[in-house]
Amino acid sequence: MSFSDTVGATPLIELRALSRELGRRILGKAEFLNPGGSVKDRAARGMVDDAETRGALKPGGTIVEGTAGNTGIALALVADERGYTCVICIPDDQSPEKIDLLRVCGADVRVIPAVAFTNPENYYHVARRIAEAMPGAFWANQFENTANRRAHELTTGPEIWEQTGGRIDAFVAAAGTGGTVAGTSIALKARNDKILTVLCDPMGSSLYNYVNNGKLEPEGDSDLEGIGIKRLTANFEGAPIDRAIRATDAQAIEMAHWLLGHEGIFVGGSSGLNVFGAVQIAKELPEGSTVVTILCDGGQRYLSRIFNDAWLREQGFTQT
Numbered sequence: 001m002s003f004s005d006t007v008g009a010t011p012l013i014e015l016r017a018l019s020r021e022l023g024r025r026i027l028g029k030a031e032f033l034n035p036g037g038s039v040k041d042r043a044a045r046g047m048v049d050d051a052e053t054r055g056a057l058k059p060g061g062t063i064v065e066g067t068a069g070n071t072g073i074a075l076a077l078v079a080d081e082r083g084y085t086c087v088i089c090i091p092d093d094q095s096p097e098k099i100d101l102l103r104v105c106g107a108d109v110r111v112i113p114a115v116a117f118t119n120p121e122n123y124y125h126v127a128r129r130i131a132e133a134m135p136g137a138f139w140a141n142q143f144e145n146t147a148n149r150r151a152h153e154l155t156t157g158p159e160i161w162e163q164t165g166g167r168i169d170a171f172v173a174a175a176g177t178g179g180t181v182a183g184t185s186i187a188l189k190a191r192n193d194k195i196l197t198v199l200c201d202p203m204g205s206s207l208y209n210y211v212n213n214g215k216l217e218p219e220g221d222s223d224l225e226g227i228g229i230k231r232l233t234a235n236f237e238g239a240p241i242d243r244a245i246r247a248t249d250a251q252a253i254e255m256a257h258w259l260l261g262h263e264g265i266f267v268g269g270s271s272g273l274n275v276f277g278a279v280q281i282a283k284e285l286p287e288g289s290t291v292v293t294i295l296c297d298g299g300q301r302y303l304s305r306i307f308n309d310a311w312l313r314e315q316g317f318t319q320t
Helices: 016-022 040-054 070-082 096-104 123-133 147-163 179-191 207-213 249-263 269-284 309-314
Strands: 012-014 025-030 062-066 085-091 108-112 137-139 170-173 196-202 243-247 290-295
Touching (some): 012 147, 016 269, 025 147, 025 269, 040 070, 040 147, 040 179, 062 123, 070 096, 085 096, 085 123, 096 108, 123 137, 147 179, 170 269, 179 290, 196 207, 196 269, 207 243, 243 269, 249 269, 269 290
Parallel strands (some): 025 290, 062 085, 062 137, 085 108, 170 196, 196 243
Antiparallel strands (some): 012 025
C-alpha cells in the first residue's frame, strides 16, 4: 500500500467521559490518525487525483499551495509519493512546528507576512502568482477547488454513516476551507435528511452570521490556526448546513486540554472547537442521541502554542 492508499478509514472514537456526563454519545472521527497526521490528507489526495485526471498536473510537475499548514504537509507528502516538487506559502503567524514539518517533508517553504485576504500580499495570492509564473505548476487552491469537498463527500461522510450503522442524530464541525463540513454534510444528508448538520464557528469568522442571517459579518477575533474564514468559498457555498453556533478560543482550548486529561486524546485547537460544539448540540437533543464531530489533527503541532503555558499566559488564557 502507498501513502495515498492509507488515507481515510480512520476510527470513530467514542469520547466516553463526555458521553457518560451528557447521557448522549459523542463520537470523534480520528482524522489525526491519517498518515500525514490530519484531516487535510483527504483533501490533498483528492485534489491531486483530480488534477492528474484532468491533466492539470503532469509527471515532473510542481504542486503549489497557500496554507495554514496541514494541507501543505499533506500535499508535500503526496508530492514525495508521486515524484512532484512542492512549493508552500504559509503565513508567519502559524505554529513553528508546522513550518518545520513542512520543511522536513521536503516542501519549498515560503513564509509570508500575515496580512488580510484583501491585501495582494496575502499568502493565498502569493501562492497563486507563483503557480501562474511557474511552468508545469498546479495551484491546488484548496478554498475554491471543490475536489476538496468531493473528497469528504466520497469518503468521510460515507465512513461515518457506516461506522454508526446509520444511527447518527447530528454532525458538528468547523470550517476553514469549508470542504470537510460541507462534503461530509452532503453525504450524510443524502442518506438521511433528518440528520442535524451544524457549523461551529470561531470568533472572527463570518460564517456564523452567514448561515444564520445570510450576511458575511465577522465578530471578534481568534488565534486558532487554520479554522474560520471571512469569505464564502466554493467549497462551503450551497452546503446543507442547518444552523451555526459559535465558540471562543478559550472554550476550544479548554476543551483540547480536557480531552487530553480525561479522554487521553491529544488534539489541536480546531478539534477542541469541534468537540465543544458537539457538546452544545448534544445538550439540546434527547438522551441517547448520537453526535459526531471531527478530530482534525494532533496536539503535537501546537506544543509552542495552546499547550505552552507561556503562550497561554501571553494570550490571557489563565485556565485550561
